[in-house]
Amino acid sequence: MKIGGGPLQRRKGLFFVFEGADGAGTTTQCRLLAEALAARGHKIITTREPGGTSIGERIRNLVLDNRHREMSENTELLLYAAARAQHVAQMIRPALMAGDLVICDRFTASTVAYQVFARGVDGGITETLNQFVVGECVPDHTFYLNVSLAESCRRRVERNQPVDRMEEEGSVFHGKVISGFEKIATNDSRPKSILDASEDKEQLAARVLSDVRKRWAHL
Numbered sequence: 435m436k437i438g439g440g441p442l443q444r445r446k447g448l449f450f451v452f453e454g455a456d457g458a459g460t461t462t463q464c465r466l467l468a469e470a471l472a473a474r475g476h477k478i479i480t481t482r483e484p485g486g487t488s489i490g491e492r493i494r495n496l497v498l499d500n501r502h503r504e505m506s507e508n509t510e511l512l513l514y515a516a517a518r519a520q521h522v523a524q525m526i527r528p529a530l531m532a533g534d535l536v537i538c539d540r541f542t543a544s545t546v547a548y549q550v551f552a553r554g555v556d557g558g559i560t561e562t563l564n565q566f567v568v569g570e571c572v573p574d575h576t577f578y579l580n581v582s583l584a585e586s587c588r589r590r591v592e593r594n595q596p597v598d599r600m601e602e603e604g605s606v607f608h609g610k611v612i613s614g615f616e617k618i619a620t621n622d623s624r625p626k627s628i629l630d631a632s633e634d635k636e637q638l639a640a641r642v643l644s645d646v647r648k649r650w651a652h653l
Contacts, residue, residue, distance in 0.1 A: 435505065435586050438635070439501070439612075440518060445530050445531060446531065446532065446533035446563050446573045447529060447530035447531070447532065447533045447534045447535055447536060447563045448530075448535050448536070448572070448575075448650065448653075449530055449573045449575075450463050450524065450535070450536065450537045450538070450571070450573065450576075450646070451537075451538045451540070451541040451543075451573040451575075451576045451577070452468065452520075452537075452538070452539055452540070452577045452579060453540060453541065453543040453544060453547075453576055453577070453579070453581035453615060453618075453619075454572045454578060454580070454581060454598070454631060455547070455581055455608060455611045455612045455615055456586055456589075456601055456608065456611075457579075457581055457584050457585060457586035457588070457589035457590050457630040458579040458580070458581040459541050459579055459589075459631050459635060459638070460539050460540060460579055461551075462635055463552070463577065463635070463638060463639060463642055464480055464482075464537050464538070464539045465496075465578065466635070466639035466642070467537055467639065467642050467643060468480045468537050470639065470643050471554045471643075471646075472653060473558075473591065474585075474653065475594070476535050476626065476653065477533075477534050477535065477537065478534070478535050478536075478537060479525070479536045479537070480523060480536050480537050480538035480539075481521070481526070481536065481538050481539070482540065483517065483518060483521060483538060483539065483540040483541055484497060484498075484514055484517035485511070485517065485579070486517075486520075486521040486524075486525050486526075486538075487517075487520050487521055487524045487525055489517070489519040489520045490518075490520050490521050491507045491516040492589070493513050493514075493516060493573060496513065497510060497513045497514065497517075497599070498598035498599050498600060499598070499599060500597070500598055500599040500602055500625055501530065502599060505598065505599070507549065507553040507554065507555050508605050509556050510549065510553070511545070511549045511553075511559075511560065511563070512563075514545055514549070515545070515563050515564070515567050515591065517630075518541075518545075518567045518568065518587060519566075519567045521549050521570075522567060522568055522571050524563055526538070526571055527571050528650075529641075530571070535606075536568065538573075541568075542564045542575075543576065543578075543618050543622070544602075545560060545564060545590055546560060546561075546564075546614065546618055547611050547614035547618060548600065548611055548614075550614065551572070551610050551611060551613065551614025551617070552607050552608075552610040552614060559618060559628070572624065573625075574623065574625060575625045575626065575627070575645070575646065575649065576619075576622065576624065576625070576626045576627075576629045576646075577626070577629060577642055578615060578619035578622075578626060578627065578629065578636075579629055579631035580612075580615070580616065580619075580628060580629065580630055581612065581631040581632065582612070582632070583608060583609050583612055585631070585632055586598075586608060586612065587605065589609070591636070593615075607653065625649065627642070627645045628643070629641055635636070637638065
């Protein structure tokens, strides 16, 4: 099942994804890896989910708006999928075909962690939807950043920023998300790194870059 231009034939670029619960530092690690690879002369595309395109960002604003507490689990799932479909078709796939390095803050594993493990949406339906949306546009390497519930809560409080609709969910919800990511990471048979997000961010970034260069020495 494919969308947005068919299979990734003659793919030239590489696709890196960071996954983890709120407070795990996925955004920070995306930025640090991008800076490290750009300093080595590579063209980098950094992006995020939901978002990455004008349509995706509008969907992001809608789905994360805490004024929409009445949003059903199925509506939430479909909105995330719609944003991803546009993201893959408009940004990720063309960049990979052009030979760029794409670094994305969250991808399909986040949908499984948040919507399946935490919301209780049917896992089979979610997997089918994810496959339909991404087709063969799957990560070359996924970095799973493990964070404890206590550390996640502490970091979210330290941000001292308005919370979105997902962030304002209680500790039971976020605990399910964290547990979900742990299970997803363990069962992921594709290339991956499972890292301790409580490490100093610079030390963690060094581990990330080391793992990248172990597989792709030219980077």
